[in-house]
Amino acid sequence: xxxxxxxxxxxxxxxxxxxxxxxxxxxxESDYYLxxxxxxxxxxxxxxxxxxxxxxxxxxxxRFSVNFQKAAKxxxxxxxxxxxxxxxxxxxxxxxxxxxxxxxxLIFGTGTLLAVQP
Amino acid sequence: NxxxxxxxxxxxxxxxxxxTLLCAQDMNHEYMYWYRQDPGMGLRLIHYxxxxxxxxxxxxxxxYNVSRLKKQNFLLGLESAAPSQTxxxxxxxxxxxxxxxxxxFGDGTRLSIL
Numbered sequence: 001x002x003x004x005x006x007x008x009x010x011x012x013x014x015x016x017x018x019x020x021x022x023x024x025x026x027x028x029e030s031d032y033y034l035x036x037x038x039x040x041x042x043x044x045x046x047x048x049x050x051x052x053x054x055x056x057x058x059x060x061x062x063r064f065s066v067n068f069q070k071a072a073k074x075x076x077x078x079x080x081x082x083x084x085x086x087x088x089x090x091x092x093x094x095x096x097x098x099x100x101x102x103x104x105x106l107i108f109g110t111g112t113l114l115a116v117q118p
Numbered sequence: 119n120x121x122x123x124x125x126x127x128x129x130x131x132x133x134x135x136x137x138t139l140l141c142a143q144d145m146n147h148e149y150m151y152w153y154r155q156d157p158g159m160g161l162r163l164i165h166y167x168x169x170x171x172x173x174x175x176x177x178x179x180x181x182y183n184v185s186r187l188k189k190q191n192f193l194l195g196l197e198s199a200a201p202s203q204t205x206x207x208x209x210x211x212x213x214x215x216x217x218x219x220x221x222x223f224g225d226g227t228r229l230s231i232l
Contacts, residue, residue: 050220
């Protein structure tokens with residue numbers, strides 16, 4: 001079974017600085033997807049960025065980028081130029097690339113609470 | 119755009135009571151999911167549906183039932199609520215189970231069982 005581990009329960013960053021959130025996962029599959037979701041106090045789950053395992057190039061979305069190390073099974077999220085609105089719980093998630101049914105479910109880590117200091 | 123809408127947003131129940139959580143999506147998505155979120159445990163899949171009229175068990179299905187009578191709605195039922203079911207419940211949907219189909223989440227329902 002696949003597992004996702006986020007070893008940092010809480011992180012803090014100064015506004016305008018850069019922070020990296022860690023995520024490791026365990027799987028025997030070779031094709032899968034990885035996601036970072038943001039959950040602000042409003043509780044809404046917002047997709048931040050996603051990575052396809054067969055792509056070597058790291059995904060980027062504006063100030064958000066990932067460092068995907070497939071061999072090490074590591075998927076960290078880097079937030080550049082941090083803003084107050086980035087404060088939230090961040091979840092790393094895994095999904096199998098096999099289509100259909102329960103294999104399409106997201107497997108979540110336990111989350112990292114990010115605080116942004118003004 | 120409404121996306122995924124969950125009702126109610128908050129509810130307090132007594133042990134043994136029953137209730138139904140409603141999830142509605144207006145994106146014509148085939149797949150729908152119910153997750154629960156507990157402190158320190160991330161989100162876990164309760165039940166899911168791959169299309170109208172079909173449902174299947176996820177990771178933690180005990181104590182819950184679901185129905186997908188209409189494509190746009192996915193109902194989660196608690197027949198006899200227990201304190202262990204105190205949680206935040208999230209509904210999600212995706213276009214299909216195909217490659218690179220992201221799941222869209224509702225805002226969650228906070229359920230407390232006394």
